[in-house]
Amino acid sequence: MMTTISLSINERPVQIDAEPRALLVQLLREHLGLTGTHCGCDTSQCGACTVLMDGRAIKSCSVLAAQADGRAITTVEGLAATDGRLHPIQQAFSEQHGLQCGFCTPGMMLAAVDLLQRNPDPDDQAIGEALEGNLCRCTGYQNIIKAVRQAARACQSAHSDGA
Amino acid sequence: MEDAWFELTVDRVHPPQAKRTTTTSACSQGIITGESPRYQPHDEGPPIAGALRQPPNTE
Numbered sequence: 001m002m003t004t005i006s007l008s009i010n011e012r013p014v015q016i017d018a019e020p021r022a023l024l025v026q027l028l029r030e031h032l033g034l035t036g037t038h039c040g041c042d043t044s045q046c047g048a049c050t051v052l053m054d055g056r057a058i059k060s061c062s063v064l065a066a067q068a069d070g071r072a073i074t075t076v077e078g079l080a081a082t083d084g085r086l087h088p089i090q091q092a093f094s095e096q097h098g099l100q101c102g103f104c105t106p107g108m109m110l111a112a113v114d115l116l117q118r119n120p121d122p123d124d125q126a127i128g129e130a131l132e133g134n135l136c137r138c139t140g141y142q143n144i145i146k147a148v149r150q151a152a153r154a155c156q157s158a159h160s161d162g163a
Numbered sequence: 164m165e166d167a168w169f170e171l172t173v174d175r176v177h178p179p180q181a182k183r184t185t186t187t188s189a190c191s192q193g194i195i196t197g198e199s200p201r202y203q204p205h206d207e208g209p210p211i212a213g214a215l216r217q218p219p220n221t222e
Contacts, residue, residue, distance in 0.1 A: 036197025076197035090195045102194035109195070 005069045009034070010078025018065045024058075025049045027065035028075060036076040036106050040135075047134030050107035051075050057114035059107075059133070076106035079113070088154035089113055089147070098147035100138030108134050112148045116155055122148070 002017040009032065018027055028034045028051070037060060040048035044062035051060045052074035079087040089109045092098065099105040108131060115122055115130035122130065127148045128141075136144060 034197070036194075076195075078197075080196055086195070093195055094192065099191055099194060102191060105194050106197060 003066055005065055007068050007070065008072040010074060011072075020064070020066055022065040023061055024051070024063040024065050024068050024073070025060035027068070028060060028073075034075050034077055038103055038106060040103065045133075045135070046104070047107045047111060047131075048104050050110045050134065052110055052114060055114070055117060057111045074110070074113075076109060079109065087113070088158070089116070089151040092147040092150035092154065093144075096143050096147040096150055098139065098144045104134055104136045104138075108136065108144055112151065115148070116152055120156055120159070121152055124149075 001020065003020050004015060004017050005027070006013070006015045008014070009028070014032065016027070016031055018031060022031075025037060025039045028037050029039065037051055038048040039061055040046035042061050044059045047059060049060040050057050052058070053063070053068060053071050055072075055074075079090055081087070086094070087109075089112050093105065093109060098108070111131055111134050112127075115127065119126055119130075124145055127145050131141070131144065131148075
């Protein structure tokens with residue numbers, strides 16, 4: 001038995017049939033080929049599968065695909081602008097070298113985007129608390145925190161320029 | 164003398180420019196943008212499940 005799911009993924013409407021037991025991360029990776037979202041622990045501990053649902057960070061391995069019906073999902077593939085310009089958090093991760101193996105990186109960036117939407121000027125403690133659900137085994141987190149700080153500055157600068 | 168050799172070696176491995184501007188490889192850039200060899204933008208509609216895993220050619 002299949003269920004039809006209608007949702008928006010990276011601002012594109014998608015209608016797809018999936019098993020009721022299918023997880024959102026499976027829908028993204030296996031049905032839609034959006035393999036930028038990684039699946040690490042499969043038990044909502046590592047945060048590698050983090051995506052945005054209606055603007056808030058969620059772990060897509062702990063959400064059924066059917067629960068995303070009618071929602072707007074943003075994955076790492078949808079962060080950059082349509083003309084290819086990187087999102088400030090992507091630019092910051094690149095410039096601050098906030099990744100080594102890269103497995104946690106998409107989840108880290110989307111959790112950071114959620115943080116910056118709620119708190120445009122986070123201190124290191126706020127960044128650490130926001131990313132506590134995202135594990136990184138390579139970087140020691142230092143460059144990740146630097147990247148989030150840089151992205152916060154870039155977002156504030158862009159906001160003040162546009163104001 | 165050993166100190167001088169060490170500094171020379173470190174300087175070659177990590178020249179000052181490299182310390183100031185970290186570079187991100189093409190592979191890392193793909194991670195940041197979410198691209199991968201299997202990812203195809205679904206401009207023509209989303210691929211169906213398994214479409215990216217072609218069956219072996221049995222002919």
